[in-house]
Amino acid sequence: MRYIxxxxxxxxxxxxxxxxxxxxxxxxxEFVTLTGENGAAKSTLIxxxxxxxxxxxxxITISSKNNRGEKLRIAYLPxxxxxxxxxxxxxxxxxVMSGRYPRQGWFKKMGAHDLEHVKAALxxxxxxxxxxxxxxxxxGGQKQRIAIARMFASDPDLFILDEPTTGMDDVSSSDFYQLxxxxxxxxxxxxxxxxxxxxEVKDFADRNIHLLKDKNGKFACFDLHTDRDRVxxxxxxxxxxxxxx
Amino acid sequence: MFELFQYDFMRNALLAAxxxxxxxxxxxxxxxxxxxxxxxxTLSHVSLAGVAFGVLLSWNxxxxxxxxxxIAAVFLEYLRTIYHNYMEIATAILMSAGLAIALLILNSxxxxxxxxxxxxxxxxxxxxxxxxxxxxxxxxxxxxxxFILFLRPLYVMTFDEDTAFVDGLPVRWIxxxxxxxxxxxxxLMIPAAGALLVSAIMVLPASIAMRLGKSFKAVLxxxxxxxxxxxxxxxxxxxxxxxxxxxxxxxxxxxxxxVTSSLKRLIRx
Numbered sequence: 001m002r003y004i005x006x007x008x009x010x011x012x013x014x015x016x017x018x019x020x021x022x023x024x025x026x027x028x029x030e031f032v033t034l035t036g037e038n039g040a041a042k043s044t045l046i047x048x049x050x051x052x053x054x055x056x057x058x059x060i061t062i063s064s065k066n067n068r069g070e071k072l073r074i075a076y077l078p079x080x081x082x083x084x085x086x087x088x089x090x091x092x093x094x095x096v097m098s099g100r101y102p103r104q105g106w107f108k109k110m111g112a113h114d115l116e117h118v119k120a121a122l123x124x125x126x127x128x129x130x131x132x133x134x135x136x137x138x139x140g141g142q143k144q145r146i147a148i149a150r151m152f153a154s155d156p157d158l159f160i161l162d163e164p165t166t167g168m169d170d171v172s173s174s175d176f177y178q179l180x181x182x183x184x185x186x187x188x189x190x191x192x193x194x195x196x197x198x199x200e201v202k203d204f205a206d207r208n209i210h211l212l213k214d215k216n217g218k219f220a221c222f223d224l225h226t227d228r229d230r231v232x233x234x235x236x237x238x239x240x241x242x243x244x245x
Numbered sequence: 246m247f248e249l250f251q252y253d254f255m256r257n258a259l260l261a262a263x264x265x266x267x268x269x270x271x272x273x274x275x276x277x278x279x280x281x282x283x284x285x286x287t288l289s290h291v292s293l294a295g296v297a298f299g300v301l302l303s304w305n306x307x308x309x310x311x312x313x314x315x316i317a318a319v320f321l322e323y324l325r326t327i328y329h330n331y332m333e334i335a336t337a338i339l340m341s342a343g344l345a346i347a348l349l350i351l352n353s354x355x356x357x358x359x360x361x362x363x364x365x366x367x368x369x370x371x372x373x374x375x376x377x378x379x380x381x382x383x384x385x386x387x388x389x390x391x392f393i394l395f396l397r398p399l400y401v402m403t404f405d406e407d408t409a410f411v412d413g414l415p416v417r418w419i420x421x422x423x424x425x426x427x428x429x430x431x432x433l434m435i436p437a438a439g440a441l442l443v444s445a446i447m448v449l450p451a452s453i454a455m456r457l458g459k460s461f462k463a464v465l466x467x468x469x470x471x472x473x474x475x476x477x478x479x480x481x482x483x484x485x486x487x488x489x490x491x492x493x494x495x496x497x498x499x500x501x502x503x504v505t506s507s508l509k510r511l512i513r514x
Contacts, residue, residue, distance in 0.1 A: 052407050076411040088278065088404055091460040095404070101397045102412040134459055160411075 001028045001067045003158050003190045004049060009058030011041070011048050018044055022058070024209050028067045028157070031184040031191040035198045036211030042194045043079055043162050045211065049192075050076060050160060066157040067188050073103060075156035077147055077164050079194070092138070092146050093131040096121055099153035121152035124179070141167040148176065159183070161193040177204040249484050257378050258370045258490070261437050262476035264381035265446065268388035269434065270468035272427050273451035278403045284321055284424070285444035287336045288431045291317040291343035293440050295432065296365050297350035310432045317343070318428030322421050368439025370480060370490045377436060384433055388426060392465070395419070400461055442491040449498035450475060453505050475501060 004026040011019040018041045026032050036042050047053045049060055066072045099121070100114045122128040125145040135143065144167045151159065159180065165173035181204040183189040195201050198208055249255045276282055295313030299306030317339060324335040351362050392399070402409040402419055410416045431443055438446050450472035451464075458464030479494030486493070 047407070050407075050411055052410055074411055076408060078405060078407050087455065089455045089458050089461055089464040090400070090404070094400075094460050094462070098397065098401050098404070101401065106397045106414075107394065132459070 001063065002026075002061075003028055003063045003066075003072065004192065005059075005061040006049055007059040009045075009048060009060060010056045011044060011053065012056045013044070017056075019048070019211075022211075026158075026190050026192045028190045029184055029188045030207065031181050031205045032193070032207045032209060033198055033201050033205045034192060034194045034209045034211070035196070037213065038196075040211040040213060042211060046076075046160055046162055046192070046194060050074070062158075072158060073154060073156040074158045074160060075099070075151040075154050077151050077159075077161045079162040079166070087136050090135050091131065092122070092127060092133050092135060093118065095135055095146060096131075096149045096153050099150035103154055117153050117155065118149075121149040122146070124152055125149045139167075141169070141172075144168055145172075157189055159189060159191045159193070161191070163194050163196065165195075173200065177201050180204065249481065254371045254373075255480075255484060257373050257375060258437075258480055259477060260378045261370055261373045261381050262480050262494075263473065264378065264385045265434060265437065266450075266472035266476045267385035267469060268430055269447045270450040270454065270472040271388055271392050271465060272423075272430055273447035273449075274454065274465055274468050275399060275403055275423065276427065277448060277451045277455065281325075282444065282448050283333065283336050283340075284318075285427065285431060285447045287321065287340040287343070288314050288317055288428050289435060289440040289443040290340045290347075292432050292435050293347035293362065293365055294343040294350075296362075296435075297347040297354075300354050301350050307432070307436075310435065311429060314428040314432045315425050318424035319421055322417075322424045325420075326417070365435055366440050367489065368435060368437050368442065368491050370437040373437050377433075380433055381437075384430060388430070391426065396462075399423070437491075438494075439491050442495050445495045445498060446472075446476070446491075449495070449502055453498070453502050456505050456509055471498075471501060 002025055004024075006025065007023050009019060009022040010017060022045060034042050034045065044053060048055050049062070051060070062074070063072050096118050097110065097114070100110060100117060104110060104114055119128060122131060125148050127142065127145050127149060130138065130142065130146075135146070138146065144164070148164060151161075161180075165176055168176070177200075180191045180193065184191050184206070193201070193205075198205075198210075202208075250259075273285075276285055292310045292314050295310030296306045298304075298313060299309035302309065321336065321339065325332055328335055347362060398409070398414050398419060401412055402414060402416060406416050406420075431447075434443050434446070450468045453471045454464045454466075454468035458467045475498045476494055479497045480490050482488070482497065483490040483493040
């Protein structure tokens with residue numbers, strides 16, 4: 001089932017085109033990575049897809065239902081969430097529990113079921129023992145882990161992740177990719193993840209969407225299913241040709 | 246000790262302090278966390294222009310202050326979303342404009358009005374009337390109820406607005422509503438606290454509580470306790486020392502801030 005469908009998206013920043021005619025899709029049961037060089041507007045593409053930023057042109061469709069016919073739940077992990085609001089006066093438990101609010105209702109009392117979800121989420125990132133600590137007392141990597149736990153606690157259908165393993169060691173990162181692969185393939189979730197290192201994720205991801213820059217500084221988007229290097233080379237050549245015309 | 250309770254003006258002042266200690270630190274915690282501490286200062290200066298408009302139009306200054314501050318609060322939210330990186334400049338311009346307009350209008354109306362800028366700049370909690378006390382308690386009840394109902398949305402929004410948006414919250418509307426309530430709170434606090442000190446009364450208890458509380462709810466609770474202690478202690482001290490109340494209150498908050506900061510460092514060491 002198609003969860004995200006983006007057609008001919010164009011985004012301008014201060015009257016300058018940043019993304020032009022970008023089209024891509026993400027289906028349930030897929031783990032898709034989004035790559036591109038530094039400044040390739042990967043985060044901008046994600047934010048525009050989510051509606052946080054308004055596109056200049058294009059059609060963005062996010063399914064309202066999941067593959068079981070229920071309301072589609074989205075979890076978004078922003079880039080460098082760990083460095084945001086470092087002095088935020090909240091316990092780890094409170095923070096991860098807040099992931100349950102959109103699912104259980106903003107005004108309903110949380111029950112034992114929600115507490116179980118929170119415990120499972122904190123256990124999955126090895127942070128249960130830190131539940132009563134203040135967020136500000138944690139290291140960058142630990143903050144990233146609790147942000148991931150908050151996302152797990154919400155039990156979403158669609159994960160949208162912007163460099164989620166920043167500050168995490170190689171083993172933890174690999175475990176996380178394995179978990180996302182499992183979520184997509186065994187539970188029918190959809191994952192769209194920005195990463196700066198596609199090599200690290202290639203054993204886990206199904207597809208890679210790559211943002212390429214042409215001579216005029218505009219970005220185009222390519223789906224790289226197989227034979228990544230060849231497709232990338234051809235795409236780059238095609239883009240240069242178009243720019244020359 | 247209890248002689249001060251014999252006087253109506255002191256009873257009103259202590260009641261006003263109690264009402265303010267309920268709503269101002271709650272709003273203060275969110276102002277600090279949303280990096281909008283300067284907003285309380287700006288709105289309090291803009292409120293002076295509201296007082297001046299009241300004089301100019303021969304209306305009740307409380308009404309014109311409320312209208313002016315609410316418009317400024319909505320305008321500030323607009324500026325925050327459009328010029329995120331230059332917010333401080335916009336805030337500073339609005340603050341100076343508020344003060345300049347107030348000075349200009351009140352100066353040109355000299356002799357025609359008994360309103361002086363000084364009484365709104367410094368405020369006087371001991372001249373608070375019973376109707377003003379009732380208004381402060383109504384506001385305290387509204388803010389308290391609002392926080393109980395909307396604590397979760399406010400928590401997520403304060404942590405990260407983008408996450409809150411994806412979680413399905415009407416971020417823009419909540420922000421505007423928060424700014425309006427803050428504007429109303431400042432407009433009603435001005436006669437008691439004065440434009441120059443209102444932000445200290447809002448922000449200092451929040452800053453102290455943020456150093457002490459381990460959880461978000463604990464921070465909110467501690468901020469109200471600190472505010473209650475500081476406001477009432479300052480008021481009582483000003484009575485016995487024959488000192489201006491808002492100055493005594495602010496200095497007590499600053500002492501509490503320094504003591505808690507030092508104690509925390511000592512405990513860490």
